Amino acid sequence: MAAPSPRRPAAIPNLELVKQLSEAVAVSGDEGAVRRLVVAAITPYVDSVTVDALGSVLAVRHGRGRGRRERVMIAAHMDEIGFMVTGIDGEGALRFETVGGVDDRQWIGKPVWVGPDRVPGVISAAPMHLLNAERRQTVVRLANLRIDIGASSEKQARSWIKIGQRGTFASTLTLLGRGRRPVSLRGKALDDRLGVATLIELLQGERFACDLCAAFTVQEEIGLRGAKVAAYAFDPKAAFALDCTPAADLPPAADEGENTRYNSRLGQGPAVYVADGHTVGDRRLLSYLEATAEANGIIVQRRQPGGGGTDAGAIHRSRAGIPSLSLSVPGRYLHGPNAIARVADWRASVDLIRAALARWPGLLALRAR
Numbered sequence: 085m086a087a088p089s090p091r092r093p094a095a096i097p098n099l100e101l102v103k104q105l106s107e108a109v110a111v112s113g114d115e116g117a118v119r120r121l122v123v124a125a126i127t128p129y130v131d132s133v134t135v136d137a138l139g140s141v142l143a144v145r146h147g148r149g150r151g152r153r154e155r156v157m158i159a160a161h162m163d164e165i166g167f168m169v170t171g172i173d174g175e176g177a178l179r180f181e182t183v184g185g186v187d188d189r190q191w192i193g194k195p196v197w198v199g200p201d202r203v204p205g206v207i208s209a210a211p212m213h214l215l216n217a218e219r220r221q222t223v224v225r226l227a228n229l230r231i232d233i234g235a236s237s238e239k240q241a242r243s244w245i246k247i248g249q250r251g252t253f254a255s256t257l258t259l260l261g262r263g264r265r266p267v268s269l270r271g272k273a274l275d276d277r278l279g280v281a282t283l284i285e286l287l288q289g290e291r292f293a294c295d296l297c298a299a300f301t302v303q304e305e306i307g308l309r310g311a312k313v314a315a316y317a318f319d320p321k322a323a324f325a326l327d328c329t330p331a332a333d334l335p336p337a338a339d340e341g342e343n344t345r346y347n348s349r350l351g352q353g354p355a356v357y358v359a360d361g362h363t364v365g366d367r368r369l370l371s372y373l374e375a376t377a378e379a380n381g382i383i384v385q386r387r388q389p390g391g392g393g394t395d396a397g398a399i400h401r402s403r404a405g406i407p408s409l410s411l412s413v414p415g416r417y418l419h420g421p422n423a424i425a426r427v428a429d430w431r432a433s434v435d436l437i438r439a440a441l442a443r444w445p446g447l448l449a450l451r452a453r
Contacts, residue, residue, distance in 0.1 A: 098281070099259065099266070101284065102257065102269065102278065102281050103271075105118060105121060105277035105280055106255075106269075106272060106273050106277050107256055107271070108277075109166070109197050109250070109251065109252055110162055110164055111163065111167070111168070111184075111252055112163040112164070112166075112183050112184055112303045112305045112306045113302070115139055115163050115303075118162040118163075118277070118300075119162060122141050122162065122284065123141060126141075126284055126288070126298070129145065130143040130144060130145045130298075131144050136313055136314065138302050138303065138309065138313050140162075140300060140301045140302050140310040140311075140313065140314050141298075141299070142298070142299055142300075142314055142318070143287060143297075143298040144296070145287055145291065145292075145295070146295050147293055147295050147296070148291040154294045154295065154321040154322070154446055155294065155295045155318060155321055156295070156296060156320055156321065156322050156444060157298075157318050157322070157399065158283055158286065158296060158297070158298055158299070159298075159301050159314065159315075159324070159396075160276055160279030160282065160283045160299075160301070160325075160327070161279070161280075161301045161303075161304030161327070162276075162280055162301065162302060163184075163302055163305050163310075164184070164252060164272070164275070164276075165182070166182075166183050166184065166186075166250055166251055166253075167182055167183055167186075167191075167196075167252065168180060168181055168183050168249070168250050169199075169231075169246070169247055169248065169250075169251070170247065172238050172241050172247070173230065174237075174238050175237070175238070176233070176235030176236060176238050176240055176241035177208065177233075177235075177241075178205070178245060180229075180231055181226070182226060183250060184305035184419070185419055186419055187419070187420075188225055188229075190420045190421065191229055192229065193206070194206070194207050194421055195253070195254040196252065196253055196254050197251050198249060198251035199245055199246070199249040200249070201244075203245060203251075204234075205232055205233040205234070205251075208232055231251075233245065252273070253422075255271055255421045257269060257271035258270045258271060260424070265427070266427055267427060267428075268350075268424050268425065269424070269425050269426075269427060270422050271422060271423065272421055272422065272423065273423075274328055274413075274415050274425050275418045278328060278425060279326035279327050279412075280300060281430075282433060282434050282437065283298050283326060285434055286298070286438060289438065292442055292444060293441065293445075296441065297320050299311065299315070301314055311325070311396075311397075312398035312399070315398065315399040315402035315403070315406055319403055321407075321446075322366070322369060322407045322408070323396065323399045323400070323406050324369070324396075324408070324409055324410070324411055324440075325394040325395040325396040325410045326410075326411055327394040327395070327410060327412045327413075328414070329355050329387055329414055329418075330347050330392070330415065331348045331416050332346050332347045333350055333414075333416075347387060347388050347414075348385060348412070349414060350414050350415075350424070350425070350429065351429065352385040352414070352429070353383035353384045353385050353429055353433075354385070354414075354429055354430075354433035355384075355385050355387035355411070355412045355414055356370055356373050356384060356409065357386075357387050357396070357410040357411075358386055359389040359390075360390065360391065360392050360394070360397070360410070361390070361391040361397075362396070363393065363397045363400055363408060365408075365410065366409050367452035368447070368450035368452045369408070369409035369450070370452075371450070371451070371452050372440065373409065376436060376440045376443070380436075383432055387412065394412065396408040396410045407447060411433055413433050414429055
């Protein structure tokens with residue numbers, strides 16, 4: 085049965101949904117909290133929705149009109165960086181290992197949530213007056229850190245927490261700026277809950293000139309695993325990965341000279357990828373997105389070529405090859421407890437991918453500049 089015709093989404097971004105997505109705990113391999121939010125948000129609007137064997141949510145929304153339409157895949161990953169509990173000491177403190185890429189310096193002294201019950205804890209940190217001069221200058225390594233959940237014994241800690249449970253920073257989404265509309269968002273897991281929110285909005289809006297194959301993927305942070313399976317299942321003609329990318333755009337120290345390795349900048353719109361550590365962006369899709377941005381007055385920037393990667397790194401190598409491109413919202417302090425992203429950059433990414441799909445001409449009609 086065809087999906088009901090939904091109302092057009094409001095122009096004001098659904099920040100309550102972003103808050104729910106950001107504050108959900110969904111570390112790689114345990115994405116259920118976000119998966120439930122996604123399924124509830126999109127089911128009334130799509131023609132089909134399934135959860136694949138790895139846990140990714142795969143939804144299809146057919147394009148407008150009759151006849152054969154190209155399948156275009158849009159991917160956004162549900163998982164976030166965090167940790168896994170690996171042991172419990174005699175005093176009830178938890179040993180843990182990082183899941184995904186997190187600098188050891190990010191953990192010390194931070195409040196965290198552990199397990200499906202979001203048990204609160206704090207990463208151990210010695211007080212300043214107990215540190216000698218050498219220890220004050222040393223990064224405390226992960227093996228020497230513990231999570232204190234307030235348990236009085238190992239037995240009590242084991243009644244609250246099981247080995248293998250995951251957790252992450254206990255951060256809430258905060259709106260930054262004065263006035264009625266926020267300028268920026270600060271919170272955890274904006275990489276990639278902003279992409280997830282964008283993809284939900286696309287599915288809730290108008291039908292496009294193509295069949296939209298939406299993949300809310302799992303395990304991106306530990307090897308792009310969900311995207312590979314999803315791309316094989318969809319077998320699309322082309323694909324876009326929606327993600328966040330680091331913005332290293334703050335001024336350098338006075339003695340470091342000009343900042344030439346900014347990667348991307350806040351306030352300059354979403355970033356399209358020329359190349360990264362896993363993908364050379366398809367030139368036709370790159371030209372098409374930039375032309376669409378110009379035609380619609382949408383600000384966009386090119387991400388500096390370099391390392392890193394998105395789900396496009398797995399998608400483009402699926403089956404016989406799938407032309408792919410990444411579009412990311414710039415964010416400062418990603419893979420930490422509090423990233424910052426501009427609301428305007430996120431909204432521009434929504435407008436750009438929506439406009440690109442609305443007038444999708446077919447892959448063979450695209451020409452690289």
